[in-house]
Amino acid sequence: MAKKANMGILGIVLVVLAAIFGWDLTDHHANTTENSQHIDSNTAQRPEQHTTLSQNTHAGVKIIEQAFQQKQSNIQVHAAGTVKAVLRDDNEGSPHQKFILELNTGQTVLVAHNIDLAPRIEVLQKGDQVEFFGEYEYSAQGGVxxxxxxxxxxxxxxxxxxxxxxxxE
Structure with missing residues (x-):
């Protein structure tokens, strides 16, 4: 029962995010399954949408804050933060570049970026800004x-x- 409720909540969150980001959730790829969703991430990279991006990342931080308070996971978010610490790569299983971001609310999240499937950020330093679109998982330390x-x-x-x-990506 709890899983169904969580899936319902996730569905609502995705619909809200789609409305906020103006995502195109139709499937444009013939070789994907009928249940897959296509999100046009290129719209998030257009310079004319700078104000919208700022609003979207702020909304994403609020979503993360709420998910943390409610101990929720599996929530797709678009936000940004400041690098607080660069950690050693995790080479157990698939290698992941790891670093801690501090959000503008003061909350910290661990970013675990799979470097088998995407390039690593080569010159990442404390104080750098990183914007992200990924899935939030609850942890007592702030989340992943x-x-x-x-x-x-x-x-x-x-x-x-x-x-x-x-x-x-």
């Missing part, structure tokens, strides 16, 4: 952002990181 890459199986929404105007 993952799925910041494409999904070769097309079962999950593609994510990305943006650092110094370069997108890593």
């Amino acid at each position: 952002i993952h799925w910041t890459h494409h999904d070769p199986q097309k079962n999950h929404v593609d994510g990305w990181l943006k650092h110094k105007n370069k997108t890593y």
Whole structure:
């Protein structure tokens, strides 16, 4: 029962995010399954949408804050933060570049970026700004952002990181 409620909440969150971001949720790829969703991440990279991006990342931070308070997971978010610490890569299983972002609310999240499926951010330093589109998972320390890459199986929404105007997906 709890899983169904969580899936319902996730569905509502995705619809709200789609409305906020103006995502095109129709399937444009003939080789994907009928249940897959296509999100046009290119719209998030257009310079004329700078104000909208700022509003969207602010909305994403609020979504993360609420998910943390309610101990929710599996929530797709678009937000940004400041690098608080760059950690060693996690090489257990698929290698992940790891770093901690501080959001403008003071909350911190761990970013686990799969570097088998997307390029790593080569010159990442404390104080840098990183924008992201990925999945939030609750943890008592603030949460984890993952799925910041494409999904070769097309079962999950593609994510990305943006650092110094370069997108890593």
